[in-house]
Amino acid sequence: MRRIVTVLLIIIMLLNNIPRGTSRRAFNTLHFRKVSTDFGRKYASNYAARISEDNKAINMTLDLVRDLTVDLWLKVNITQRETKNRYKNIFAYNMNLCQLIGKAKGINVFTIWLQNIYRYTNMPMSCPIEEGQYYWRDLRPDKDSIPAFILTGHFRIDALFYMKDWDNDMLTNTTMFVYIKMK
Numbered sequence: 001m002r003r004i005v006t007v008l009l010i011i012i013m014l015l016n017n018i019p020r021g022t023s024r025r026a027f028n029t030l031h032f033r034k035v036s037t038d039f040g041r042k043y044a045s046n047y048a049a050r051i052s053e054d055n056k057a058i059n060m061t062l063d064l065v066r067d068l069t070v071d072l073w074l075k076v077n078i079t080q081r082e083t084k085n086r087y088k089n090i091f092a093y094n095m096n097l098c099q100l101i102g103k104a105k106g107i108n109v110f111t112i113w114l115q116n117i118y119r120y121t122n123m124p125m126s127c128p129i130e131e132g133q134y135y136w137r138d139l140r141p142d143k144d145s146i147p148a149f150i151l152t153g154h155f156r157i158d159a160l161f162y163m164k165d166w167d168n169d170m171l172t173n174t175t176m177f178v179y180i181k182m183k
Contacts, residue, residue: 028181028182028183029056029180029181030056030140030141030146030178030179030180030181031055031056031178031179031181032051032052032055032056032057032058032176032177032178033051033055033154033177033178033179034051034176034177035049035050035051035058035174035175035176035177036174036175037049037060037172037173037174037175038170038172038173038174039062039170039171039172039173040169040170040171040172042066042169043064043065043066043068043169043171044062044063044064044065044171044172045063045065046061046062046063047060047061047062047063047172048060048061049174049176052138056140057138057139057140058136058139058140058176059135059136059137059138059139060135060136060139061133061134061135061136062133062134062135062172063132063133063134064129064130064131064132064133064134065131066131067128067129067130067131068127068128068129068163068171069128070128070163070164070165070166071096071097071098071099071127071163071164071165072096072097072098072127072129072161072162072163072171073094073095073096073097073161073162073163073164074094074095074097074159074160074161075092075093075094075158075159075160075162076091076092076093076094076095076157076158076159076160077089077091077092077157077158078090078091078092078155078156078157078158079155079156079158080151080153080154080155081153081154081155081156087156090150090155096164097127097161098126098127100114101114101125101126101127113145116141116142116145117136117139120136120137120138120139120140121134121135121136121137121139122134122135123136146180146182148182150180150182151182152180152181152182153179153180154177154178154179155177155178155179155180156175156176156177157174157175157176157177157178158173158174158175159172159173159174159175159176160172160173160174161173
């Protein structure tokens with residue numbers, strides 16, 4: 001119930017940021033412009049991302065060197081560029097990913113994003129996560145993964161995966177710069 005209330009509050013907050021007179025638009029395209037990655041060397045030997053030649057997909061690899069026996073958390077922050085060096089916060093959330101994938105029932109923005117991501121990966125759909133090599137191949141957004149209230153523009157997406165129970169140790173940190181075109 002708490003998660004539903006939180007999601008509803010986020011949606012209301014985002015809807016209040018829509019300029020008056022703006023019509024709702026449908027997702028057209030997303031272009032990856034730049035990606036940077038970092039990883040915790042206690043848990044992984046490699047984490048890399050490469051943007052496709054057409055800039056519409058991203059390929060990622062993660063080599064875990066040990067089992068992750070505690071819940072994996074995700075801190076995501078999405079901002080939209082207002083000026084060359086200034087971004088406006090659109091969405092920020094900190095969630096227990098293991099609980100989310102274990103209980104992903106119903107339809108909300110998180111389950112839609114997870115369903116999209118899991119189509120392109122060999123990551124397990126439950127925790128704990130065993131050591132091994134994982135990948136995301138040709139990861140691209142589908143038409144349902146970008147909310148209609150998002151306006152055309154440049155965005156920065158920061159995604160930090162960490163283990164809260166292990167002193168907030170970082171597993172991976174990814175920053176993506178994308179351009180979203182709405183119809």
